[in-house]
Amino acid sequence: MFNLSNVRIADVKNEVQAGFVVAVSMIPEAVGFSLVAGLSPIVGLHTAFIIGLVTALFGGKPGMVSGAAGSIV
Numbered sequence: 001m002f003n004l005s006n007v008r009i010a011d012v013k014n015e016v017q018a019g020f021v022v023a024v025s026m027i028p029e030a031v032g033f034s035l036v037a038g039l040s041p042i043v044g045l046h047t048a049f050i051i052g053l054v055t056a057l058f059g060g061k062p063g064m065v066s067g068a069a070g071s072i073v
Contacts, residue, residue: 022065022067023052026067027045027048029048029067030044030045030047030048030067031044031045032044034047048067051066051067052066052067
């Protein structure tokens, strides 16, 4: 179980920075996959946001990356 007493401020800063970098790098990927599927780019952005939100709330393991994959197309 996640224990907040073990969390350090430096770790939180690093985690937020890593999350921001991953979120920004997902933008062109989500837009590209939505265009390949013949959908509006905003649909890809909404879908990428929902995938991230669901993964953050309900699961995930350390080191796991959730998002669109080229093998789906």
